[in-house]
Amino acid sequence: MDEYLKLLREIIAIRSVSTDASYQTEIHKAVKWYKELLSRAGAEVEIISGYDNPFVIAKFLVDKSLSTCLVYGHYDVQPANIDEGWTSEPFSLRIDDQRVYARGVVDNKGQALIHIYSVIRAFRENKLSKNVVFLLEGNEETGSPALPRFIKDKSKLLKADLALISDGEIVGSTPVIEAGFRGGFNSTLQVKTADLDLHSGIYGGTAPNAAHELITILTKLIDAKTYKVNIPGFYEDVDTITDDQLKNNKSIPFNSKDYKDISGIKVILNEEYDVYTQTGLLPSVQITGISSGYNGQGYRNGIPAVASAKINFSTCKITIGAKKLQNSSENLLIRLNQVMLRSIYKSTILMKE
Ligand SMILES: [Zn+2]
Incomplete structure (x- = not known):
């Protein structure tokens, strides 16, 4: 030891x-x-x-x-x-x-x-x-x-x-054999509304604000009530979850108090499914970083011209190959792009894989 x-x-x-x-x-x-x-x-x-x-x-x-x-x-x-x-x-x-x-x-x-x-x-x-x-x-x-x-x-x-x-976990003190993992990819969404940051006194109220635009887009990603992902077709390729799988996952020891205590979260979302089904067999989208405007000490009254968000996708087709994953990511980005274009005016959306 x-x-x-x-x-x-x-x-x-x-x-x-x-x-x-x-x-x-x-x-x-x-x-x-x-x-x-x-x-x-x-x-x-x-x-x-x-x-x-x-x-x-x-x-x-x-x-x-x-x-x-x-x-x-x-x-x-x-x-x-x-x-x-x-x-x-x-x-x-x-x-x-x-x-x-x-x-x-x-x-x-x-x-x-x-x-x-x-x-x-x-x-x-x-x-x-x-x-x-x-x-x-x-x-x-x-x-x-x-x-x-x-x-x-x-x-x-x-x-x-x-x-x-070797990159797995144990459940409490029970060793487990993991039969599959979700796949995933990252993307950066950037919104540009002007060539440079603008003075809020001179332009405030007339110029589009990249931070506002980005937030508008991001709020459309997830349904605020059900926490389901709003991207059209997002759940289309997901395998049907069988009763056997649900039964099996429910039988894995799970302590919701520990789960909350360790993470500090107060609620577990999507309680329609147990945590293992949710994190193993269902896809998810997570905003993992946001940046825009001035974040230093004090204040600077500038309207941000650029705002960007890092977005992580967890996909869950167990047998998904590298090629399929890439194709589906491109499709998702296109779909995402469509959702976003509707909510935006005079803004440029740049998506990087
Ligand atoms: Zn790892």
């Missing part, structure tokens, strides 16, 4: 944020850390570049006649700043009452390292009964754009009898 925690502490301290290009040095530091750890332990390690952030492949070969298990994990994380409500420095491991806290502990450095460390130990003690291949990527948090191409190109290298995804 001490050895595991020592390693976890080291990798947590590396700020391998993939969503911000200024962390590239840290990304490479993380790759080097895994390479050293895994080669020291006796694995054949390959670092593969040319697919965004490097992939780390580590093979623990016991015997060619044995079956092979492929374990997937990712070494990249989302940004974290202590000002966002952390009770301790997010990139420094904190242990409190047998729990560990830090950015990446549950997504995904902690779990991936449990698998890596267990295999290292079993290999060291000659107890590994299968060959194990680790596939660690550095762009999971940006949507794994190069992963499908990588898997296609390297299918020989990744050949396995069984694949295990």
Whole structure:
């Protein structure tokens, strides 16, 4: 346990944020850390570049006649700043009452390292009964754009009898086998109403305001009463949820008090479905960031010319392929665009995938 925690502490301290290009040095530091750890332990390690952030492949070969298990994990994380409500420095491991806290502990450095460390130990003690291949990527948090191409190109290298995804969770203290995940993609919606910010005294009341326009659009995304997504056709491709699935999901232990306590939320939306069905089998749209106008100290009386929102889509066709996902995202953007165009005048909408 001490050895595991020592390693976890080291990798947590590396700020391998993939969503911000200024962390590239840290990304490479993380790759080097895994390479050293895994080669020291006796694995054949390959670092593969040319697919965004490097992939780390580590093979623990016991015997060619044995079956092979492929374990997937990712070494990249989302940004974290202590000002966002952390009770301790997010990139420094904190242990409190047998729990560990830090950015990446549950997504995904902690779990991936449990698998890596267990295999290292079993290999060291000659107890590994299968060959194990680790596939660690550095762009999971940006949507794994190069992963499908990588898997296609390297299918020989990744050949396995069984694949295990380390990027999952347990329910309370019950281990679970996750049968599927929602897919997802991000988009940025930008509204431009003028060439430059305008003085509110001179233009206020006559000039369109990009922030107002953006808000008008965004309020149309979700129905305020039912919380259902208002984009036409959004639920069209969703598989019918079967009674068996509903029954199964209802039988998974769920504690709504814990769910609320951990997150600080006061209500659970969409109570028509249990939480597992809602977050596993139904799609969702979430605004994940908004920016416009002046946000510094004090006030500046300017009418914003530009406003933008980052929007995250969780899609839920379990068997959805990369191509289908891309096509459906484009369709969704087109549909979204139609909804928006109706609510806008003299504004330009730029959509970036
Ligand atoms: Zn993850």
